[in-house]
Amino acid sequence: MTTTPLIRVENLTKHFPITRGIIVQKEVGAVQAVDDISFEIIQGETLGLVGESGCGKSTTGRTLLQLHKPTSGKVFYKDIELSTASNAVMREMRRNIQIIFQDPYASLNPRMTVGSIVAEPLEIHNIGTAAERQERVKELLELVSLNPHFINRYPHEFSGGQRQRIGVARALALQPDFIVCDEPISALDVSIQAQVVNLLEELQEEFGLTYLFIAHDLSMVRHISDRVAVMYLGKIVELAARDELYENPLHPYTQALLSAVPIPDPVLERKRKRVILEGDVPSPANPPSGCRFHTRCPIAEAVCKEEHPEWREAVEGHWVACHLAK
Amino acid sequence: MTADKKLEKLKNAKKIGESRSPMQDAMREFRRSKIAVGGMIVVVFVAILAIFAPVFSPYGFEVQNLRNNRAKPMEGYDITETYAEEKCHWYETPLEWGCTVFIAGSDALGRDLFSRIVYGTRVSLAVALAAASVSLMIGLIYGTVSGYAGGNVDNLMMRLVDFLYAIPLLPIIILMTVYFNAVSRQGSESPLMIWLIGLDKAAGGLLFVFIAIGALNWLGMARLARGQVLSYKEKEFVEAARALGAENGHIIFKHLIPNVLGPLLIAESMAIPGYIFLEAVLSFIGLGVTPPTPSWGAMINEGYSGLRSNPHLVLFPGFALSTLTLAFNFMGDGLRDAFDTRLRGRN
Amino acid sequence: MTKYIIRRLLMAIPVIFLMILATFVLVQAMPGGPFDAVGQKSMPEHIRILLERRYGLDKPLYEQFFRYLGNLLQGDLGPLFRQPSSSVNDIVAQTFPVSIQLGLMSVMVGFILGIPLGIIAALNHNTILDYVTTFLAVISVSVPTLVLGPILIYTFGVKLDLLPIAFWGADPPFTLGFLPPLTSTFFRHAAMPVFSIGTGMAAGIARLTRAGLLDVLSADYVRTARAKGLQERVVIVTHALKNSLIPVVTILGPLLAGAVTGSFITEQIFALNGMGRRFVNSIGQREYFLQTSLVLVYGLLLISGNLLVDVLYAWLDPRIRYD
Numbered sequence: 001m002t003t004t005p006l007i008r009v010e011n012l013t014k015h016f017p018i019t020r021g022i023i024v025q026k027e028v029g030a031v032q033a034v035d036d037i038s039f040e041i042i043q044g045e046t047l048g049l050v051g052e053s054g055c056g057k058s059t060t061g062r063t064l065l066q067l068h069k070p071t072s073g074k075v076f077y078k079d080i081e082l083s084t085a086s087n088a089v090m091r092e093m094r095r096n097i098q099i100i101f102q103d104p105y106a107s108l109n110p111r112m113t114v115g116s117i118v119a120e121p122l123e124i125h126n127i128g129t130a131a132e133r134q135e136r137v138k139e140l141l142e143l144v145s146l147n148p149h150f151i152n153r154y155p156h157e158f159s160g161g162q163r164q165r166i167g168v169a170r171a172l173a174l175q176p177d178f179i180v181c182d183e184p185i186s187a188l189d190v191s192i193q194a195q196v197v198n199l200l201e202e203l204q205e206e207f208g209l210t211y212l213f214i215a216h217d218l219s220m221v222r223h224i225s226d227r228v229a230v231m232y233l234g235k236i237v238e239l240a241a242r243d244e245l246y247e248n249p250l251h252p253y254t255q256a257l258l259s260a261v262p263i264p265d266p267v268l269e270r271k272r273k274r275v276i277l278e279g280d281v282p283s284p285a286n287p288p289s290g291c292r293f294h295t296r297c298p299i300a301e302a303v304c305k306e307e308h309p310e311w312r313e314a315v316e317g318h319w320v321a322c323h324l325a326k
Numbered sequence: 327m328t329a330d331k332k333l334e335k336l337k338n339a340k341k342i343g344e345s346r347s348p349m350q351d352a353m354r355e356f357r358r359s360k361i362a363v364g365g366m367i368v369v370v371f372v373a374i375l376a377i378f379a380p381v382f383s384p385y386g387f388e389v390q391n392l393r394n395n396r397a398k399p400m401e402g403y404d405i406t407e408t409y410a411e412e413k414c415h416w417y418e419t420p421l422e423w424g425c426t427v428f429i430a431g432s433d434a435l436g437r438d439l440f441s442r443i444v445y446g447t448r449v450s451l452a453v454a455l456a457a458a459s460v461s462l463m464i465g466l467i468y469g470t471v472s473g474y475a476g477g478n479v480d481n482l483m484m485r486l487v488d489f490l491y492a493i494p495l496l497p498i499i500i501l502m503t504v505y506f507n508a509v510s511r512q513g514s515e516s517p518l519m520i521w522l523i524g525l526d527k528a529a530g531g532l533l534f535v536f537i538a539i540g541a542l543n544w545l546g547m548a549r550l551a552r553g554q555v556l557s558y559k560e561k562e563f564v565e566a567a568r569a570l571g572a573e574n575g576h577i578i579f580k581h582l583i584p585n586v587l588g589p590l591l592i593a594e595s596m597a598i599p600g601y602i603f604l605e606a607v608l609s610f611i612g613l614g615v616t617p618p619t620p621s622w623g624a625m626i627n628e629g630y631s632g633l634r635s636n637p638h639l640v641l642f643p644g645f646a647l648s649t650l651t652l653a654f655n656f657m658g659d660g661l662r663d664a665f666d667t668r669l670r671g672r673n
Numbered sequence: 674m675t676k677y678i679i680r681r682l683l684m685a686i687p688v689i690f691l692m693i694l695a696t697f698v699l700v701q702a703m704p705g706g707p708f709d710a711v712g713q714k715s716m717p718e719h720i721r722i723l724l725e726r727r728y729g730l731d732k733p734l735y736e737q738f739f740r741y742l743g744n745l746l747q748g749d750l751g752p753l754f755r756q757p758s759s760s761v762n763d764i765v766a767q768t769f770p771v772s773i774q775l776g777l778m779s780v781m782v783g784f785i786l787g788i789p790l791g792i793i794a795a796l797n798h799n800t801i802l803d804y805v806t807t808f809l810a811v812i813s814v815s816v817p818t819l820v821l822g823p824i825l826i827y828t829f830g831v832k833l834d835l836l837p838i839a840f841w842g843a844d845p846p847f848t849l850g851f852l853p854p855l856t857s858t859f860f861r862h863a864a865m866p867v868f869s870i871g872t873g874m875a876a877g878i879a880r881l882t883r884a885g886l887l888d889v890l891s892a893d894y895v896r897t898a899r900a901k902g903l904q905e906r907v908v909i910v911t912h913a914l915k916n917s918l919i920p921v922v923t924i925l926g927p928l929l930a931g932a933v934t935g936s937f938i939t940e941q942i943f944a945l946n947g948m949g950r951r952f953v954n955s956i957g958q959r960e961y962f963l964q965t966s967l968v969l970v971y972g973l974l975l976i977s978g979n980l981l982v983d984v985l986y987a988w989l990d991p992r993i994r995y996d
Contacts, residue, residue: 067568091571106562111348120572124572125570491979492685493688493691494971497968500952500953501956501964501968504703505702505703509704610938633823637827644819645820648820652811655814
């Protein structure tokens with residue numbers, strides 16, 4: 001595996017304004033969905049991104065794709081800066097970076113047939129004639145193990161797993177090399193989840209894809225990821241290679257999350273010590289001072305309340321943002 | 327083809343490639359409601375009457391026969407053979423008896439009421455169609471732009487709608503109609519007015535009725551369209567299209583409008599009875615069609631003073647008006663029920 | 674809540690201002706003037722100029738407008754050109770109570786008939802009773818005042834000779850300015866006009882009540898109420914009814930607007946001396962102040978009606994907060 005980064009994110013910040021006003025709206029505050037995060041995604045790897053709902057992981061994925069304009073910070077694809085790219089450049093870039101969504105019901109237009117949904121990217125980029133597109137759509141459907149004869153059917157005639165495959169086929173149509181998987185399996189039945197994950201892995205192998213895999217489920221992330229990043233309230237608190245993170249978590253938040261994962265061995269499971277977090281996640285419109293986690297941290301000290309923890313490399317390749325972690 | 331082969335073919339057709347769109351599902355649901363289908367049949371029948379009005383009426387709407395004025399329904403006609411030959415559409419047809427009998431009586435000028443009611447369908451349907459298209463177009467464009475643009479643009483556009491909702495539009499529209507009629511009678515130098523007057527003539531004096539009714543009703547459509555656009559533009563399939571590099575036009579025409587149009591069309595079909603009423607109201611107070619064009623509202627107005635002795639002059643046009651709106655109401659209800667998947671399976 | 678009402682009233686000021694401005698400009702823009710003719714003959718030039726000067730019509734439009742506004746603030750709605758002995762204030766004082774009585778009674782009839790019918794239909798869902806009620810409701814919605822009025826007159830006035838076919842059964846002054854005398858003459862006169870507007874409203878309300886109640890009756894919290902063994906009557910009265918009336922309240926706004934439209938027709942048909950008839954009769958004339966002032970009165974009615982609806986709405990639905 002090469003180590004050239006395909007995607008580089010530098011100090012990315014996304015704030016959503018809270019507005020008030022009758023005729024002209026004034027900004028009265030901001031939801032700090034993503035706040036000053038940096039990471040790299042290496043060609044061919046899968047970076048897992050985990051965190052509770054509302055911690056900003058989906059916003060990270062979408063801001064990375066410029067579906068939301070970042071408030072500040074930079075996103076690079078290879079050496080091209082996406083955050084300042086012109087519309088024309090960005091349009092070209094979209095052939096390389098794609099997204100798969102969480103909700104297989106909301107992500108397909110109910111008024112379009114499967115064929116036209118999968119052909120849409122080709123149409124937008126004026127690729128091929130109508131007949132060629134039709135052929136390509138059939139190939140893509142076969143690629144995601146769907147019957148190409150379904151081409152004239154509507155989304156509501158499919159199951160959740162099948163719909164997610166349609167979404168995958170659409171994302172693959174432009175032959176991208178990077179795909180943001182935004183909780184692609186969270187809305188599916190457990191029995192279907194494995195199928196979709198296996199499909200994603202096969203496709204990665206076949207086309208050398210790079211994934212940002214967003215999930216709130218640690219066990220599924222462990223299965224698919226090469227490296228894992230943990231997010232809390234708009235910040236990345238820890239990032240490490242998969243086994244390193246799971247065996248040697250440094251941040252108390254990661255430790256708490258991991259302690260909640262059941263172990264499929266009754267003897268070990270009985271000995272498992274759970275770290276129970278007190279209180280609720282604070283509002284991202286008004287995050288705590290200093291380390292954002294200090295209000296719920298079991299080991300917090302005075303310094304945590306006052307100073308932002310530095311984002312540092314504790315062990316080689318193992319980054320953490322905590323005053324107290326060794 | 328043998329029965330077996332037929333069955334085979336049916337099976338294959340069902341198995342692969344065959345599919346039902348949400349539209350087809352809804353139409354199937356619609357057909358199940360007998361009352362809605364009945365309403366639709368009446369509407370279609372009235373449309374046929376309107377298109378082929380000269381065939382379905384014994385006389386023209388403007389033919390006067392002063393000697394036979396205020397005839398009762400089915401009263402005999404005191405005319406000569408040559409008169410019938412000259413004026414009657416049904417002369418020398420199996421329906422020739424209609425030439426010598428006032429089927430629904432005659433009005434103060436001796437015009438055949440039945441013929442005028444048949445021609446009156448044209449005005450009502452034209453108003454229904456034109457007002458629906460006008461308010462649909464304005465509402466769809468305005469609401470889509472407002473909802474899609476969002477932010478301050480949306481805010482300003484919706485404040486304008488709120489403003490128009492807060493003022494009594496009907497009296498103001500009446501004054502505008504009066505103004506337009508007065509100007510067009512007097513003639514005008516402004517090119518805009520000349521153009522409008524010409525258009526009004528082409529629309530049989532109904533242009534301002536169209537504009538008035540459309541202007542009164544686009545507000546609700548705009549609000550509906552905006553609400554729909556707001557809910558759809560946050561949907562992930564729109565986000566997916568943006569991620570694919572789609573431009574605003576593509577998203578609006580390919581993803582938003584097809585989804586927004588359905589609810590708007592249903593709302594329009596339910597609003598049509600209101601449009602027909604409003605035309606009748608405007609014609610009743612003398613602001614609608616220019617005589618002798620027959621409008622049911624104007625006919626009620628003309629017959630109204632003689633209600634005591636000649637009730638048919640009011641009751642027949644009134645009956646026609648109510649039947650048509652009843653049919654539209656049944657049809658509209660059926661369409662709403664058929665497309666509102668939330669209601670499906672409850673009845 | 675008080676704060677909200679005050680804010681709404683303040684926001685209404687620019688709306689009213691723009692409305693008056695638009696109407697004033699529109700009526701003044703009409704070709705011809707109020708003193709162009711006396712009967713069939715045209716007015717002598719010098720008299721016309723004299724008369725126009727008397728009413729300030731020779732001044733520039735903006736000056737006339739601001740003078741009218743100033744007079745409005747002092748409660749003066751302006752002069753009448755055709756009857757110099759009385760003013761627009763007199764006309765409004767005569768006609769406003771009649772229109773208000775007609776409108777309010779129609780809305781009352783609409784609710785008193787419509788809500789029980791809707792409840793009956795919903796509680797007997799998919800039975801003959803439901804079908805008959807729903808069918809009758811659609812028919813009543815489809816018969817406009819314009820048609821129902823003459824039918825009522827012909828049936829009850831002409832054929833059966835039970836009710837008077839024209840005029841309002843009471844004249845101003847009224848108690849509190851709008852409360853009618855509770856005499857049989859008044860009710861006999863009011864019956865047909867009120868029903869000709871009210872039945873359509875009742876039908877609309879019945880349909881909404883039915884749909885609303887059906888919606889609520891299938892909700893989980895109603896099922897829970899039943900499951901814990903509450904009497905059906907308690908379930909419906911305390912749990913279902915208030916919630917099912919929320920959509921009914923939203924129709925009040927359009928209903929009030931509809932009462933205005935209806936009054937244009939009904940007052941004409943039954944020869945009632947109300948605002949709608951006065952307005953319609955004035956459209957051929959150039960009564961600038963009468964027309965503008967009547968639009969103003971309608972506007973004030975509509976604004977207060979909408980405010981009332983919003984307040985009612987907040988009371989029925991505690992999820993809505995106006996701060």
